[in-house]
Amino acid sequence: MADKWIYAFGGGLTEGSAEMRELLGGKGANLAEMANLDIPVPPGFTITTTCCVDYLRSNEFPVGLWEGVKENMGRLEKAMGAQFGGGDNPLLVSVRSGGLHSMPGMMDTVLNLGLNHETVASLEKKVGNRRFTYDSYRRFINMFGNVVLDMEHSDFETQLTAMKTRRGAENDIDLSADDLAALVKDYEELVITKTGSAFPQDPYEQLRMAVEAVFKSWNNERAVTYRRLYNISNDSGTAVNVQCMVYGNMGDDCGTGVAFSRNPSTGEKALYGEILFNAQGEDVVAGIRTPQPISDLKERMPECFYEFEEICARLEDHYKDMQDMEFTIQNGKLFMLQTRNGKRTAAAAVRIAVEMVSEGLIEKRTAVRRVDADSLDQLLHPAIDVNGDSHILAQGLAASPGAAVGKVVFTANEAVAQAEAGEPVVLVRQETSPEDIMGMNVSQGILTARGGLTSHAAVVARQMGKCCVAGCSALDVRSNEKLFRANGKVVREGEWISLNGNTGDVILGQADLVQPTLAGDFATLMHWADEFRTLGVRANADTVVDSEAALKYGCEGFGLCRTEHMFFEEGRIDHVRAMILAENEKERREALANLLPFQRGDFIGIFNVMKERPVTIRLLDPPLHEFLPKTDEDMEDVAAILKIDVEAVRRATEFHKEQNPMLGHRGCRLVVTFPEICEMQARAIIEAACEVKKKGLNAFPEIMVPLTSGEREWKFNEEIVRRTAARVMEEQGITVRYLVGTMIELPRACLRAGEIAETAEFFSFGTNDLTQMTYGLSRDDAGRFLPDYIGKSLVSRDPFVAVDREGVGEMVEIGIERGRKSRDNLEVGICGEHGGEPSSVEFCHMVKMDYVSCAPYRAPIARLAAAQAAIEHGAYQRVEVH
Amino acid sequence: MADKWIYAFGGGLTEGSAEMRELLGGKGANLAEMANLDIPVPPGFTITTTCCVDYLRSNEFPVGLWEGVKENMGRLEKAMGAQFGGGDNPLLVSVRSGGLHSMPGMMDTVLNLGLNHETVASLEKKVGNRRFTYDSYRRFINMFGNVVLDMEHSDFETQLTAMKTRRGAENDIDLSADDLAALVKDYEELVITKTGSAFPQDPYEQLRMAVEAVFKSWNNERAVTYRRLYNISNDSGTAVNVQCMVYGNMGDDCGTGVAFSRNPSTGEKALYGEILFNAQGEDVVAGIRTPQPISDLKERMPECFYEFEEICARLEDHYKDMQDMEFTIQNGKLFMLQTRNGKRTAAAAVRIAVEMVSEGLIEKRTAVRRVDADSLDQLLHPAIDVNGDSHILAQGLAASPGAAVGKVVFTANEAVAQAEAGEPVVLVRQETSPEDIMGMNVSQGILTARGGLTSHAAVVARQMGKCCVAGCSALDVRSNEKLFRANGKVVREGEWISLNGNTGDVILGQADLVQPTLAGDFATLMHWADEFRTLGVRANADTVVDSEAALKYGCEGFGLCRTEHMFFEEGRIDHVRAMILAENEKERREALANLLPFQRGDFIGIFNVMKERPVTIRLLDPPLHEFLPKTDEDMEDVAAILKIDVEAVRRATEFHKEQNPMLGHRGCRLVVTFPEICEMQARAIIEAACEVKKKGLNAFPEIMVPLTSGEREWKFNEEIVRRTAARVMEEQGITVRYLVGTMIELPRACLRAGEIAETAEFFSFGTNDLTQMTYGLSRDDAGRFLPDYIGKSLVSRDPFVAVDREGVGEMVEIGIERGRKSRDNLEVGICGEHGGEPSSVEFCHMVKMDYVSCAPYRAPIARLAAAQAAIEHGAYQRVEVH
DSSP: OOOOOEEEESTTOOOOOGGGHHHHHHHHHHHHHHHHTTOOOOOEEEEOHHHHHHHHHHSSOOTTHHHHHHHHHHHHHHHHTOBTTSSSSBOOEEEEEEESSOOTTTSOEEEEETOOHHHHHHHHHHHTOHHHHHHHHHHHHHHHHHHTSOOOHHHHHHHHHHHHHHHTOSSGGGSOHHHHHHHHHHHHHHHHHHHSSOOOOOHHHHHHHHHHHHHHHTTSHHHHHHHHHTTOOSSSOEEEEEEEOOOSOSSTTOEEEEEESSOTTTOOSSOEEEEEETOOHHHHHTTSSOOEETHHHHHHOHHHHHHHHHHHHHHHHHHTSOEEEEEEEETTEEEEEEEEEOOOOHHHHHHHHHHHHHTTSSOHHHHHHHSOGGGGGGGGSOEEOTTSOOEEEEEOEEEEOSEEEEEEEOSHHHHHHHHHTTOOEEEEESSOOGGGHHHHHHSSEEEESSOOTTSHHHHHHHHHTOEEEEOOTTEEEEGGGTEEEETTEEEETTOEEEEETTTTEEEESOOOEEOOOOOHHHHHHHHHHHHHOOSEEEEEOOSHHHHHHHHHTTOOSEEEEEHHHHHTSTTTHHHHHHHHHOSSHHHHHHHHHHHHHHHHHHHHHHHHHHTTSEEEEEOOOSOGGGGSOOSHHHHHHHHHHHTSOHHHHHHHHHHHOOSSGGGSSOTHHHHHHOHHHHHHHHHHHHHHHHHHHTTTOOOEEEEEEOSOOSHHHHHHHHHHHHHHHHHHHHHHTOOOOOEEEEEEOSHHHHHTHHHHTTTOSEEEEOHHHHHHHHHTOOTTTGGGTHHHHHHTTSSSSOTTTSOOIIIIIHHHHHHHHHHHHHOTTOEEEEOSGGGGSHHHHHHHHHTTOSEEEEOGGGHHHHHHHHHHHHHHHOOOOOOOOO | OOOOOEEEESTTOOOOOGGGHHHHHHHHHHHHHHHHTTOOOOOEEEEOHHHHHHHHHHSSOOTTHHHHHHHHHHHHHHHHTOEETSSSSEEOEEEEEEESSOOTTTSOEEEEETOOHHHHHHHHHHHOOHHHHHHHHHHHHHHHHHHTSOOOHHHHHHHHHHHHHHHTOSSGGGSOHHHHHHHHHHHHHHHHHHHSSOOOOOHHHHHHHHHHHHHHHTTSHHHHHHHHHTTOOSSSOEEEEEEEOOOSOSSTTOEEEEEESSOTTTOOSSOEEEEEETOOHHHHHTTSSOOEETHHHHHHOHHHHHHHHHHHHHHHHHHTSOEEEEEEEETTEEEEEEEEEOOOOHHHHHHHHHHHHHTTSSOHHHHHHHSOGGGGGGGGSOEEOTTSOOEEEEEOEEEEOSEEEEEEEOSHHHHHHHHHTTOOEEEEESSOOGGGHHHHHHSSEEEESSOOTTSHHHHHHHHHTOEEEEOOTTEEEEGGGTEEEETTEEEETTOEEEEETTTTEEEESOOOEEOOOOOHHHHHHHHHHHHHOOSEEEEEOOSHHHHHHHHHTTOOSEEEEEHHHHHTSTTTHHHHHHHHHOSSHHHHHHHHHHHHHHHHHHHHHHHHHHTTSEEEEEOOOSOGGGGSOOSHHHHHHHHHHHTSOHHHHHHHHHHHOOSSGGGSSOTHHHHHHOHHHHHHHHHHHHHHHHHHHTTTOOOEEEEEEOSOOSHHHHHHHHHHHHHHHHHHHHHHTOOOOOEEEEEEOSHHHHHTHHHHTTTOSEEEEOHHHHHHHHHTOOTTTGGGTHHHHHHTTSSSSOTTTSOOIIIIIHHHHHHHHHHHHHOTTOEEEEOSGGGGSHHHHHHHHHTTOSEEEEOGGGHHHHHHHHHHHHHHHOOOOOOOOO
């Protein structure tokens, strides 16, 4: 018995359900589910994703598929009382892709399949609408030509435009039935010219070719790019949905639209959508015509509206989530074409999740899981200050919230080029298309002249968390001339504009920004997340200002305070340079003694804010040449300030140069050469702790040795810290609590973790450097070739963004296992930038770390991701070292 | 019951034996063993090494030690009929260190202990030799003052010289008994002046202080340096030997000497040694007086000579090895003071090992184990061409064989400084001392004006495998003036000289050199080694000349052929640059097409020499900027040659610059960006193999992908190679055998080895880079701080010299285990420079690699080390992939 390749839905036989998303794709599973719920869907069937995978492997239809297709077409003929490819009542179908993950605009669709010279005639006779019939046929030829026959859409457009010009028609709708019939002939000629063959007339041949084209489109470049961008596996394949056609373009009692059960931008609980009367669905999604709000349906066809409203409520109740639906009204009858969980902005996701809990629709744990942690980033960034003094150039649709301030660019390529050069850019387009995705991804925001709230630009921008103003019709975009005009003003490439994604304002110049607030639903959700999570969340922070941000964003301490950042400040850098340029230990100690009060003061400031929370302080890490002057002029300045010969400065600068500074004289290696640096820093920390203790504050420094490679080196450093601490406490007559531990950021440290943990009280995995060493990959240099790796799918994700679990992750696991084996209560955290990236946070939970540390403003992301990981993988007991 | 801290020997009670070297040290164990063999040794006792360790930890004598010392002193008093610290027949003892490993000149010795004002009088009365008595006493004060009281030896020397000047005496021997008695008084005053206390008169106090001083000397700087240099553990401690004094300086029927049972320089089977009549042992070792050949003993005291000869034979037969012995003749009676296995040159080691097998004294496996593999280096280097045209400046003793050509330096510090600057140097000294070790280590050779074949310079140079000419009395060395005079010629610092360690010639200028021969005993030993070893030995070699050397030194194939070395040759580099500067793939392919014939020709040449042996060829590895011009002038040249704008060259050079080139765009990463490079190289290799196959030669390339980090990247590269190979073979209609495999040199590759080995046919561990990545340590930059690590004992050995087993070694083990788990017959080798270093070769054997690869001239070292590892750890079956 062959595999079951096909699942029927509607018309009296439904074999699938919502649970079968992997097999039937999201669209197919939901069509089956709607049919099961007795919601009106045009009948059809779904060819499975496994069938697609099989086809892509063997390049031929698997055994039994084609027979199944014919059998199901027979069923549809019976259900509709129609005939595929002939008869008085010709059966027409749509063929659509639909994988496990929705990929808007990525995969291809063919409508009106089954039309040919014969059926077009019978259809005309049947519906009595010649214009509709030929419009359908010309659309079919266009889509089929484009999607299946690999022809250019623009070639068809050119002919359509030519026809309109010939007829003096402004819009498509102004073309008559005969015009369209003539256009069909033009299109058919075009097919012969471009492909060398006539347009296929056999409907089953059309169907076979369309199914194959959908299968193949899984691997088209846009689809691959999209999957790469959203980390979707290349192996799952797409299903194919073959469904009886219904028409929104058969007259004024017809229409087609899309709607959300709640507002996808704000989360407000209200039907939100758009309808185009007398139009086909593709017109909406493509953003070619600007549609009307769905409330217009209520006026024009109240029964349809109320039925639709009722179905929306039922679907939301059924799926327990906000729904994104497509529908068509054919001669007053409502058909649901699709429902799926709707994409939404982070703000909407938070509001919907929280409100659904209070509505009793979902539980807290579901609410916590429902918000994409990374998307919170949108809420943690500034917005345009509406009270600011700004020149509003034009207003469009507030398609995706937030703010964007950048220089105008007109092509995706230019956006990428500018962004690589470090320039913030705003991508301005007539309308966007899937080819623009890379450009959108690097832009601060997107501005389009055409397209509605569900246009490509809007949908993609919301998902990316980018600010987007769409359908700004006042704009006259002239990409070729690298400028746009708006209300009499000309804006050229490279000029600054600002977008307000919350209002739709397009602002000339760089607008003022206001900081986000973290109250309300956001605070509620964060509170729930904190209830669920096991992982602690700390901040990578260096200053008093950072400390305050850390507390505001819910950090429980510092995971990484980089002491060298303090070295660069004015009044200090000269002492640092004097220390480096010292001729002997005595001079070096003098310079360090000058630095001591600054460092001590820094720590007192931080302790005063962080109170009794742990503050992990990393001892000096960067190579010394980072502190030395680079230019001749700077060298002269330094020589003058330090009252030494400029040649001495030059020699020292030359001496400290390194071939591979990443692998050079840095981290605790500096201490092996200059133990007095470590002494000064340990002294500053402990003196600061003693100082605040005098005022009753029991600060808690965790002193961290960077770049440890093995036990002897570790113990050399550790002993200096402990000896210095003991001496300071004796001098002061005060005992303070502190830990001494180390960063684990070299593969060798992971291997030697057992021995290191004999005396190290905590480990903090420095996954930035650990990734560099494990991969042998310089973060500074990888930019030139890592894109080739991602482009050729040789790595799944940039390992500097998300922890490479297979390599770096295993090193971390080895380190934790060996460390904990020799010390039960070893505190383990991570302080690479991965600490604020959700999949890395999940990994940290899976390996049972005690905390992650990240930039303060990413802490809410980490908190939510940690809660999701705990719900997914179960909680555990954290180490208690305090 | 307390530990047993003391083991007696001689005088009727011997508690130790040769097996107890760890506990008693080499000297103590051998004294006990000699006593057990009824060989005349002065009786004494040995305080154990564990006692030293205990003392160094607690800083006090362990319980029971002092009681044991007194008890044993009582035993010695009884055995000698003498009294320690009094009586008519005062007992005097020597106190000497002696650890597990012999450390010449490193540890301290005190002779004549027990003398004080009282005993010096009774001794005078007893021996009736006032001069001898006071000479003994003044020597005792000098040594005790220097070693125990931490006074300067030179202060005593100054007084001795002053006394000689006062008395008009040329040599020490010219001083009268009264002179020496006066000198004793001077010395005693000096002690008070320098230490604030009188010289201790209580013999037990002297003994206690001396034992403590020996214990403490374990940690003196020279000892620590020596151990570091020779990789001796710091933890084993030294034993202390307390032994009754016998005297070689009591008259003309007295003498003292050292001798080897065979010639330690050539290996010739003949007694080899020196004697000083009427002298104390320290005079010989310190090289202060030039001694007479031992054959003189035969003339002056034939009975003693024959007894000594008989003892030598007995000891060699007993220890089955060449012996290095110290003896003293006191009034015609021979006493053996020490025997140990003698240090020898590599040439001697080989000859002795081979001859002892033919003498039936040892087995082949013992012979193979007896030669230090690293020392073979001495035999594999060039010697002075004695037929060359050379100006012989002077002749000294041929103290250590080989040749040295370098610039004259007069201090160890200057030697180190010059060597660091890349200059070859010859260290010229009046005589060397332990302080000079670092300088000797970096010099090409050592030349001394004083001292014999067993002087410090000679012993240390032989062990280091350095050429040494000693006792060149024609030299007038004036270090202060930075020059020496010899036979009317003045040679200044920085001038070139050459040393012939085989003849003792000192040659002006740079002498011609001849290559070593590898025949005779050397060939025999290598043949035996090959019988025992499991590991294959291949060559790191790039050219036809290298190929011939590889075969000469016994390599079984190439383990690493670096194709980029071929890129630098004239006629090629321009094409390489054109390739790098190409604006597009088409131009790049054109440049590569121009390179193809060169690469193909290279491989044909190598295959023709290497025949059917495996030739592992690494595809392009270095970052492209290594091929680009550096200076403005070079850039202009390149622009002119390639007929492009110089600005384009400058831009490209700028573009290719990297922050951390070691972690940059190199290895197979280049291929991901430019697959056509790999295609060209694979094509060149397979075309070459086809070409030679036409002439009946079945070459065997193993194509190696560098810097693989994971399976997808590996497969991307592998597929290009296999696809290209298949295409070439189809074009040529010829099938050739080849393997495709990869270097494993990133920690991640070790972790992902299982997946990589699914299709990789071999692994070659690139332990140079693997060390850099595992340690996060740049080989180019480590020179500035790694010495601090070695100095502070934070690493045992430079990990770039010997494989770091604990870290890098574990990564290798993980890689091998995972690789072999997924592919039974995975061929595994190593091609880092560790492949020619004995302890690393042992490691490779322990992890069951199939081969090591190293520079051709180091192959004999690898072969011998591999044999030793197989004997030590057992043989195993190698993978058969051919």
